[in-house]
Amino acid sequence: MRDALDRLPETRWPRLCLCLLCLLLWLPGFFTLPPGDRDESRFAQASRQMVESGDYVRIRYGEEDRNKKPVGIHWAQSASVHVAEALGIGSRDQIWPYRVPSLLGALLGVLATFHWGRALVGRRAAFLGAAMLASCLVLVVETHIAKTDAALFATVAAAMGLLGRAYLTPGHFSARQAAGFWLVLGLSILLKGPIGPMVVALAVVTLCIADRAGRWLRVLRPAWGIPLTLLVVLPWFVAIGIATEGRFFAEAVGGDMLAKVNSGEEAHWGPPGYYILTFLIAAFPAAFLVLRGLPGAWRDRMHPGTRFLLAWIIPSWLVFEAVATKLPHYSLPMYPPLMLLGAAWAMDPLRRPAPAWLRWIGIFALVLGAAGLSIASALLPYLADRRIDLVALLGLPAAALFLWVVLGEIRRGRPARAGLAAAVLAIPLYAVALEGVLPRLTAPWVGPRVAALLAERAPGLPPAQFGVAGYHEPSQMFATGTGTVLLRNGTAAAAFLAEAPGRYAAVGDRDLAAFQAEAQRRGLTAQEEGSVEGYNYTRGRHIVLRLFRAAAP
Known part of the structure; x- marks a missing residue:
């Protein structure tokens, strides 16, 4: 296994290997988990009503207008349902066709991280970072939920990848790449409004302030790029404004978005520092490597690639910490640069050791994540249904193997191997929980x-x-x-x-x-x-x- 881990970042088919890893991590439970409450079923039901009614402008849940998020995810889910029904492999009454855009979005985000990450941290580190990203608990969960966040993650990863190319090599940034950047921004707006452009704009402002220059922005061709983005988003915004007599904007902006900013909407309040604490579990099993790489990334902040990744992370992270409504997946758009920074440190032969306290926090998060997943898998059947499930107990040896191998690689001073081993050995842990335990429960469904x-x-x-x-x-x-x-x-x-x-x-x-x-x-x-x-x-x-x-x- 050790030789395989060493050779994997050098594979001739990196994208194929990443796709295979993603599917092994994400497919357990994808088809068998029942529809969840509340967001997944709300999104899926609204998309089903689009399919049933043929009205692809208004978003409705039952008899009520659902004027909270733009229409992009509902179009993607409706298209997925139509394809599944046309091929005879699924129907609008099943939940899994509505999850396909989430799975594809996560896959595209991982591949985008590798593709554009190569210019930022090198090919081997980009592969490791993408593999770590694929295994993150929060992304694994989002692939199983039919809502916006995994698809938004893909658009942010692609837009920031193109922005990074423009920043590093403005002389080679083509008009086609600029068009792709603005089109992806338009798709991001149709998925979740201002979040994608916010991440991009904050990174641009940070880089311009840090560099005291912004001439490279000209290669983005904003003179025709911004109208291109508007061409993507305006037709539906005009249509929904007419169809709802302006209620969509009043409720989406005045009700949903401002409520999240000013107060902890739907009891999802969290204090500043919430995302730092939840990152230790949400980024399992990769958090330990990211924590070790952050001090080195800050020391190396004058390097253009590292500078860009930090500009991607820091201002948006601060904004999300300041917003009152907090959920672990909100910070997902900042995971690609975090994984790339951790992988770059692990692959650097001249890396400097992280402070001992950071190393121990990372080990704690690693052990807590593996042990927590396995113990929860073992206990859930009894707690929910008052039964003992032998399949659920398989999580315990899976966690033991995971910790034995990964901690062993860490102890030997091989962090890159540890990161890849963690991504691969997370597969049985997730399979037990998502396929062997949750779908087989009765009480929650x-x-x-x-x-x-x-x-x-x-x-x-x-x-x-x-x-x-x-x-x-x-x-x-x-x-x-x-x-x-x-x-x-x-x-x-x-x-x-x-x-x-x-x-x-x-x-x-x-x-x-x-x-x-x-x-x-x-x-x-x-x-x-x-x-x-x-x-x-x-x-x-x-x-x-x-x-x-x-x-x-």
Whole structure:
């Protein structure tokens, strides 16, 4: 294995090797994990409604306009669904076609990191950095979630890669590359508004201040480049403004974006320093190498490639730390330069050792990540379903092997080997958790189990004939279909059943008494058809949903 690790950065097919590594890391659980709450199911459901309605301008979730994010990810997800259905390999009712843009975005981001990273840190370090990036826990998770962040990550990696080429070799930066830069920025805006341009603009301003010069910016051809970006984004922005009479901009900017800046939206508040702390786990298993490389990167900041990577990281990191709403994946656009800096230090034969305290923090993060993943995998089946799963226990020897090999390479003073070994040996750790454990749990997947019970008791029932009270998580609507009626409480559930024959209603335990009282008042005989007991992990509470239908008089 050691010889293979030494030869891998010199492979003749680096992109093929990186693609293979990515697929081995990411495919476990990709097809089998049920739709998650809340963001994934919201995004997927809105995209499904686009496919069903043929309206590719407005973004809707159920009967409500979802005026929060631009349309780019919904177009990508809709296209993925159409392709899957045309090939006969998937359908709009399955979650995995909606995840394909996330997987492709992550893959393109890793390849972009290698492709443009070669000019910044060299070929061997770029390969190591891309491999480390592919194995990062936060990116592995994002490939399994049908939302914007992995696709945004790809556009930022590509835009910054092209910007780095313009900065390092302005004399060889072509008009075609400039066009690519502005087109990618347009795609980034369609995915998540100002985030991509913000990262680019902050890096440009930082470089201009540090260098006291910015003549190289001319090679980007902004005179026609900015109009090219506007040509990409304006048609939909004009269309959505007309379709919603301006409500999209009021709600997306005034409601969603400013709420994230000013307050911890949806209880996702975090103090300054949040991303430094979460990086130790979010960047597992690569964090230990990045921490060791940062002091050397700062010492080498006068080198143009290192200077560019630091300008990519520092100002955007400070902005994300200052924003009130914080989630670990928000800092994902800064992971490519961090991985490249860590890999450059590991590949440098003249590297200087990192301070001892940084080395021990890195070792702590490495052990904590491997042990945490394996122990969580072993315990989850018992905690969730009160059962012992032998497959889940495989994470323990996988973690032992991981730590034995990686810590051994670190002890021998071979950090590059340690980084590659960590990326490769993370594969079984993730496979156990994402394929062997999470999809096989029952308690967290309430919505799909309600849909299965409904299909058994009332096959072919139109979604509009089914209502649910006490469990309004987006995975429920995705599982039972567009048109599922979200009932306010148990009283509304009894009224729903009484209004028309053939209807079914799922009623949560907290709404059961009100449902029974209203059914009695109306003279409605509600027959229980079964129940689903589980755990609503978004609210942190046990739940029982009972399925009722109105009995024949």
